[in-house]
Amino acid sequence: MKTDVLIIGGGPGGVITAVIGRAMYPDKNFTLVRQEPKAVVPCGIPYVFNRLQSVEENIMGDAPLEANHVSLVIGTVSKIDRSNKRALLEDGEEIVYDKVVLATGSIATAPAALKAPGMSGIFVVKKDLEYIRQMREKIHAAKNVVIIGGGFIGVEIADEIKHLPEKTVSIVEMANHLMEQSFDEEFAIKAEDFLRQENVNIFTQRQVVGYEGDGAVRAVILDDGTKIDADAVILSIGSKPNTVLAEEMGLDVSPLGGIKVDEFMRTSDTDVFAVGDCAEKRCFFCRKHINIMLASTATAEARSAGANLYHIKMIEMNKGTIGIYSTKVGDLVLATAGHTEANSIVEGYEVVTGVSKGIDRHPGTIPGKHALYVKMIFSRYSGILMGAQVCGGDSAGELINTIGLAIQSQLTMTDIATIQYGTHPLLTAAPTTYPLIACAQDAFHKLHSGK
Amino acid sequence: MKTDVLIIGGGPGGVITAVIGRAMYPDKNFTLVRQEPKAVVPCGIPYVFNRLQSVEENIMGDAPLEANHVSLVIGTVSKIDRSNKRALLEDGEEIVYDKVVLATGSIATAPAALKAPGMSGIFVVKKDLEYIRQMREKIHAAKNVVIIGGGFIGVEIADEIKHLPEKTVSIVEMANHLMEQSFDEEFAIKAEDFLRQENVNIFTQRQVVGYEGDGAVRAVILDDGTKIDADAVILSIGSKPNTVLAEEMGLDVSPLGGIKVDEFMRTSDTDVFAVGDCAEKRCFFCRKHINIMLASTATAEARSAGANLYHIKMIEMNKGTIGIYSTKVGDLVLATAGHTEANSIVEGYEVVTGVSKGIDRHPGTIPGKHALYVKMIFSRYSGILMGAQVCGGDSAGELINTIGLAIQSQLTMTDIATIQYGTHPLLTAAPTTYPLIACAQDAFHKLHSGK
Numbered sequence: 001m002k003t004d005v006l007i008i009g010g011g012p013g014g015v016i017t018a019v020i021g022r023a024m025y026p027d028k029n030f031t032l033v034r035q036e037p038k039a040v041v042p043c044g045i046p047y048v049f050n051r052l053q054s055v056e057e058n059i060m061g062d063a064p065l066e067a068n069h070v071s072l073v074i075g076t077v078s079k080i081d082r083s084n085k086r087a088l089l090e091d092g093e094e095i096v097y098d099k100v101v102l103a104t105g106s107i108a109t110a111p112a113a114l115k116a117p118g119m120s121g122i123f124v125v126k127k128d129l130e131y132i133r134q135m136r137e138k139i140h141a142a143k144n145v146v147i148i149g150g151g152f153i154g155v156e157i158a159d160e161i162k163h164l165p166e167k168t169v170s171i172v173e174m175a176n177h178l179m180e181q182s183f184d185e186e187f188a189i190k191a192e193d194f195l196r197q198e199n200v201n202i203f204t205q206r207q208v209v210g211y212e213g214d215g216a217v218r219a220v221i222l223d224d225g226t227k228i229d230a231d232a233v234i235l236s237i238g239s240k241p242n243t244v245l246a247e248e249m250g251l252d253v254s255p256l257g258g259i260k261v262d263e264f265m266r267t268s269d270t271d272v273f274a275v276g277d278c279a280e281k282r283c284f285f286c287r288k289h290i291n292i293m294l295a296s297t298a299t300a301e302a303r304s305a306g307a308n309l310y311h312i313k314m315i316e317m318n319k320g321t322i323g324i325y326s327t328k329v330g331d332l333v334l335a336t337a338g339h340t341e342a343n344s345i346v347e348g349y350e351v352v353t354g355v356s357k358g359i360d361r362h363p364g365t366i367p368g369k370h371a372l373y374v375k376m377i378f379s380r381y382s383g384i385l386m387g388a389q390v391c392g393g394d395s396a397g398e399l400i401n402t403i404g405l406a407i408q409s410q411l412t413m414t415d416i417a418t419i420q421y422g423t424h425p426l427l428t429a430a431p432t433t434y435p436l437i438a439c440a441q442d443a444f445h446k447l448h449s450g451k
Numbered sequence: 452m453k454t455d456v457l458i459i460g461g462g463p464g465g466v467i468t469a470v471i472g473r474a475m476y477p478d479k480n481f482t483l484v485r486q487e488p489k490a491v492v493p494c495g496i497p498y499v500f501n502r503l504q505s506v507e508e509n510i511m512g513d514a515p516l517e518a519n520h521v522s523l524v525i526g527t528v529s530k531i532d533r534s535n536k537r538a539l540l541e542d543g544e545e546i547v548y549d550k551v552v553l554a555t556g557s558i559a560t561a562p563a564a565l566k567a568p569g570m571s572g573i574f575v576v577k578k579d580l581e582y583i584r585q586m587r588e589k590i591h592a593a594k595n596v597v598i599i600g601g602g603f604i605g606v607e608i609a610d611e612i613k614h615l616p617e618k619t620v621s622i623v624e625m626a627n628h629l630m631e632q633s634f635d636e637e638f639a640i641k642a643e644d645f646l647r648q649e650n651v652n653i654f655t656q657r658q659v660v661g662y663e664g665d666g667a668v669r670a671v672i673l674d675d676g677t678k679i680d681a682d683a684v685i686l687s688i689g690s691k692p693n694t695v696l697a698e699e700m701g702l703d704v705s706p707l708g709g710i711k712v713d714e715f716m717r718t719s720d721t722d723v724f725a726v727g728d729c730a731e732k733r734c735f736f737c738r739k740h741i742n743i744m745l746a747s748t749a750t751a752e753a754r755s756a757g758a759n760l761y762h763i764k765m766i767e768m769n770k771g772t773i774g775i776y777s778t779k780v781g782d783l784v785l786a787t788a789g790h791t792e793a794n795s796i797v798e799g800y801e802v803v804t805g806v807s808k809g810i811d812r813h814p815g816t817i818p819g820k821h822a823l824y825v826k827m828i829f830s831r832y833s834g835i836l837m838g839a840q841v842c843g844g845d846s847a848g849e850l851i852n853t854i855g856l857a858i859q860s861q862l863t864m865t866d867i868a869t870i871q872y873g874t875h876p877l878l879t880a881a882p883t884t885y886p887l888i889a890c891a892q893d894a895f896h897k898l899h900s901g902k
Contacts, residue, residue, distance in 0.1 A: 012881075020892070023892070041876075043875065043882075044876050051818060052814075057814065064883070295874065295882040295883075296873050299885075300870070303868060303869060303888065304869060307868075315865070317865075317869045318869070318870075318871060321871070325873040327875060328878065335873065337873065362492065363510075363511070366503065397879050398846045398878070401853045401873060402849065402856055405853055405870060408871060414765045418767050419751070419855075420748065420769060420855060421751070421856075422848075422851055424777040424848055425494050425495050425497075425498055426845075427779065427847075428849060428852075431494075431747040432466060432470075432746075434747070434750075
């Protein structure tokens with residue numbers, strides 16, 4: 001078959017490239033090839049264990065593809081001949097294309113010893129409906145579940161499984177704290193305290209050295225000799241960009257992982273684009289390689305790729321990636337954008353922070369309020385906002401997006417101290433204590449009183 | 452007595468001027484004079500009728516003043532002698548000052564015929580604890596309550612009172628729709644539909660011509676002859692800047708209302724500042740006089756005044772006012788920022804709008820989701836965001852602040868189409884359909900497909 005634009009991969013990055021591409025180039029035809037008969041919503045995976053009634057409830061439907069007349073092919077691209085612009089599928093089919101977009105995603109990583117292929121009951125977090133179905137069944141049947149890796153996915157799964165009846169849930173994390181990549185200590189501790197109250201066992205600064213069990217896992221063994229009973233183990237240690245096809249195609253791939261791309265998601269071959277987890281990410285502040293894999297990032301990249309497939313129609317507002325995300329543990333929302341304070345210091349930035357401690361309603365007597373703690377990190381001399389973290393109620397999920405936009409607009413602490421904003425008793429902090437402004441002021445006063 | 456900075460008025464504008472002023476000028480002493488022994492939280496007033504257990508729960512405590520060593524004087528300033536920098540209080544006390552800040556707020560307006568001074572049971576919305584206490588008692592005892600004026604305060608009070616047992620609540624509004632100043636028709640209709648489901652009677656395009664009752668109000672008479680039974684009437688028609696003292700001082704006052712101020716809230720006398728409802732507001736886009744009275748606006752102005760009392764320490768990010776606010780009717784949140792579409796057209800702007808209809812969670816199967824409808828208004832040729840409205844769940848309260856920041860940063864539709872943002876299944880729309888981006892894209896496609 002023949003297509004103008006061939007998209008390889010059916011995750012959010014692939015789908016949005018197709019949808020935006022079609023809207024921008026209505027005369028071109030688009031084909032999307034994906035391996036899975038049904039695609040899953042990546043961020044919904046932790047919620048299939050409890051909140052969603054079935055794995056089917058987490059299917060990402062094909063309506064956007066159908067509505068935009070994007071041809072869908074279920075299959076695996078095994079080889080691409082760039083000089084002749086032909087893609088070969090495993091079933092022998094050949095697709096002739098004009099532009100190709102790699103949206104091949106990422107691969108869950110774990111040392112072979114931890115994957116323990118001969119042992120049942122050990123899972124990774126894989127965007128595969130049938131795999132997740134089996135995983136869900138096993139977890140529902142298990143009494144003791146151990147999660148290896150305390151990043152946000154591990155934490156979300158732990159919190160979710162804990163709400164199923166009669167489970168013992170443990171998290172093992174080698175760093176000092178859960179979610180240490182994205183949160184400063186004081187935020188991570190809030191999540192840990194909450195999980196402990198829910199009776200989740202947390203083992204930080206611990207590594208898994210092996211398993212007990214023959215055929216099926218029975219226990220997880222830590223480096224200090226601790227043995228944790230386990231009928232099921234979930235590995236959520238990390239992922240790496242899936243660059244297999246890109247390497248086979250001879251495209252430039254970063255030695256640190258990820259297909260090299262320019263501002264408009266073009267690879268070293270300008271007829272080949274890459275978007276999402278498989279594409280290299282560079283830091284918004286210093287342009288160095290960073291490891292951010294978020295569906296929101298993938299879709300933002302996809303919009304750029306889709307718009308700019310044939311002509312550069314849209315200049316990017318930003319020249320690098322900022323990680324912006326939120327997560328929820330019980331009723332506690334943690335959200336982060338840009339650099340943490342710890343991370344800034346490691347990277348060599350001289351910073352000043354501002355904090356705000358309050359509530360997310362007003363006055364304080366109003367029902368339904370939640371504590372709201374915000375910390376913002378500013379470049380000490382340029383004053384530019386570099387990152388922020390929020391711990392609060394549900395409103396933190398959108399509050400972090402205001403902060404994310406402030407980072408992208410390179411606002412300074414005095415800009416933020418003078419912004420206009422809206423408040424409401426039932427929805428936000430008080431106008432007198434609005435947290436973004438309170439943080440900017442706190443940082444300003446620390447800076448100018450010499451602290 | 453003698454003070455460096457004298458602040459007249461104890462609302463959010465006055466308090467924040469004092470707090471920020473003290474932080475910026477720690478060597479100066481500050482005195483705040485207010486009439487009320489206890490100050491109330493202005494935005495909390497609608498909630499004293501039901502959600503708050505007593506009017507005392509809506510007191511704005513004096514802790515911020517005490518913590519910042521601001522002297523508090525309860526009294527009324529009757530006269531200010533600018534040439535000698537002296538303020539005279541009604542009780543005869545004299546305060547010698549160096550800088551004075553007018554934070555005298557606004558006065559609820561209504562024609563004398565509607566205030567009907569001889570008739571009991573008729574109230575305005577007044578920031579006075581004792582008055583509100585009496586109003587609350589009367590409303591609790593009443594069976595039929597009529598609210599005259601369908602702006603957001605009237606709507607909030609109606610929704611709140613409706614949740615008390617056995618009340619008949621009616622709203623009378625002369626415009627075509629409730630909240631017409633701040634929302635386009637399709638948003639106003641959503642609020643009206645919701646209120647009607649709650650059995651609130653809505654009379655739009657109707658004016659009140661008088662009352663029935665002798666001594667106590669018994670009914671409200673409309674211009675078409677309709678008679679609405681009423682044991683209590685709340686007038687929420689509007690407010691005007693309280694410029695009595697400013698006029699007496701000979702300061703420049705706009706003929707349209709409001710004390711004339713510069714970027715840093717200095718009046719025509721640079722030793723006299725004015726903040727909040729009493730100060731004139733000018734449009735962010737065209738600098739014309741506008742009528743915006745919000746606590747969030749007052750506090751933003753107060754931060755500027757406080758920082759810049761003796762030296763201009765902070766340049767304003769924005770050179771005019773944007774109205775940003777949210778309100779809640781039942782579980783429906785309506786939020787607005789900047790110009791409505793209707794308003795833009797009246798003002799002569801050529802615009803293009805983008806809309807997004809979705810939900811505020813993902814996937815669509817997740818429990819607790821709420822419909823989310825967003826509309827953004829862009830300048831047709833410059834592409835700059837001029838305003839937006841949101842109708843959704845609680846997250847709309849912070850979503851409107853991201854939009855507000857985008858307006859202040861003068862982002863264009865292609866800037867917004869390429870922003871980075873964070874999403875979470877339990878907290879936001881999906882990354883594939885994030886509403887700000889969906890709106891920007893919709894506007895872009897309308898524009899470039901000639902629609």
